[in-house]
Amino acid sequence: MTTPALAGSSSPHVDPAIFSSLQTKIDQEQAIRDELRTHVEALSKQGRLTQSILSRIHNTPTDELEASVLAPCYDALLEQTKTVKELAQSASQYPFYKWNSIWQRDIQAVISSLQLCDWLKDGNLLTLEEVGQRLDVPVNLKSEDAFHITVEDYLLALTSTIEELARLAPNAVTLGDYARPLQISKFVKDVHAGFQLLNLKNDILRRRADGVKYSVKKVEDVVYDLSLRGLIPKTPATE
Structure with missing residues (x-):
C-alpha cells in the first residue's frame, strides 16, 4: 500500500527545475517582445505624424496638395522607411508568424500612406512588389522565415x-x-x-x-x- 504524500510536501514527481526552465523561456520571450516593441513604438509615433500630414488632404485645394501635403508626407514616410528597415533586421532573427501581430497594424498604416500618397500624385496604385522596393524589405516570402510584407498586409492597407x-x-x-x-x-x-x-x-x-x-x-x-x-x-x- 502506497503512503500518500503529506499535505504541504512537494511531490517527488515534479522537478522544480522544470519551472525554472520555463521562467527562463518566459524571460527570453519578453526580451524579444520588448526589443520588437521598441521599433514598433517608434514606427507608430512616426505614423501619427504621417497621418496628421495626410489628414490635410480634406481641406487643401488640389492644386496645393503637392507642396502642402505630398512633399512633407514623403519626407515623413522616408523616416518610417528607415524604422521599418530596422524592425526588419531585428524581427528576421525570430520566427515571423510568432511575432508579426506586434507590427501588423503599423506596417499596414505605412503601406496605406504610401498607396494614398502615390495615388494622389499620379493616380496609380502601387503593387505589392513596389511597396517592398520602397520600404526596402522582402514581400510574400515562402521559403524563408524572415520579416516580409504579406499579401494580407497589402490588401488590408x-x-x-x-x-x-x-x-x-x-x-x-x-x-x-x-x-x-x-x-x-x-x-x-x-x-x-x-x-x-x-x-x-x-x-x-x-x-x-x-x-x-x-x-x-x-x-x-x-x-x-x-x-x-x-x-x-x-x-x-x-x-
Missing part, C-alpha cells in the same frame, strides 16, 4: 486607402474640385472589381474587402449629386 478616398470625394466637392470625385469613383470601382476576383480565406480581410462596396456606394452618391446639379466637368475624367 488597400481597404483603408479606399475608405480614405471615399471620405475625400465629398470634401473635394466642398473645395470646388468636381473632377476629383470622378477620378476616385473610377479607382474605387476598379479596386472593388479586383477584390471580387479574389478567393479570400482570411476572415478579417474578407470582411474588410466586402466593406469596399460601401465606399463605392458613397462615392457614387457624390458623383450622382454632381450630375444632378450639372457640375460634372467635361474632361477626359468623365469619358
Whole structure:
C-alpha cells in the first residue's frame, strides 16, 4: 500500500527545475517582445505624424496638395522607411508568424500612406512588389522565415486607402474640385472589381474587402449629386 504524500510536501514527481526552465523561456520571450516593441513604438509615433500630414488632404485645394501635403508626407514616410528597415533586421532573427501581430497594424498604416500618397500624385496604385522596393524589405516570402510584407498586409492597407478616398470625394466637392470625385469613383470601382476576383480565406480581410462596396456606394452618391446639379466637368475624367 502506497503512503500518500503529506499535505504541504512537494511531490517527488515534479522537478522544480522544470519551472525554472520555463521562467527562463518566459524571460527570453519578453526580451524579444520588448526589443520588437521598441521599433514598433517608434514606427507608430512616426505614423501619427504621417497621418496628421495626410489628414490635410480634406481641406487643401488640389492644386496645393503637392507642396502642402505630398512633399512633407514623403519626407515623413522616408523616416518610417528607415524604422521599418530596422524592425526588419531585428524581427528576421525570430520566427515571423510568432511575432508579426506586434507590427501588423503599423506596417499596414505605412503601406496605406504610401498607396494614398502615390495615388494622389499620379493616380496609380502601387503593387505589392513596389511597396517592398520602397520600404526596402522582402514581400510574400515562402521559403524563408524572415520579416516580409504579406499579401494580407497589402490588401488590408488597400481597404483603408479606399475608405480614405471615399471620405475625400465629398470634401473635394466642398473645395470646388468636381473632377476629383470622378477620378476616385473610377479607382474605387476598379479596386472593388479586383477584390471580387479574389478567393479570400482570411476572415478579417474578407470582411474588410466586402466593406469596399460601401465606399463605392458613397462615392457614387457624390458623383450622382454632381450630375444632378450639372457640375460634372467635361474632361477626359468623365469619358
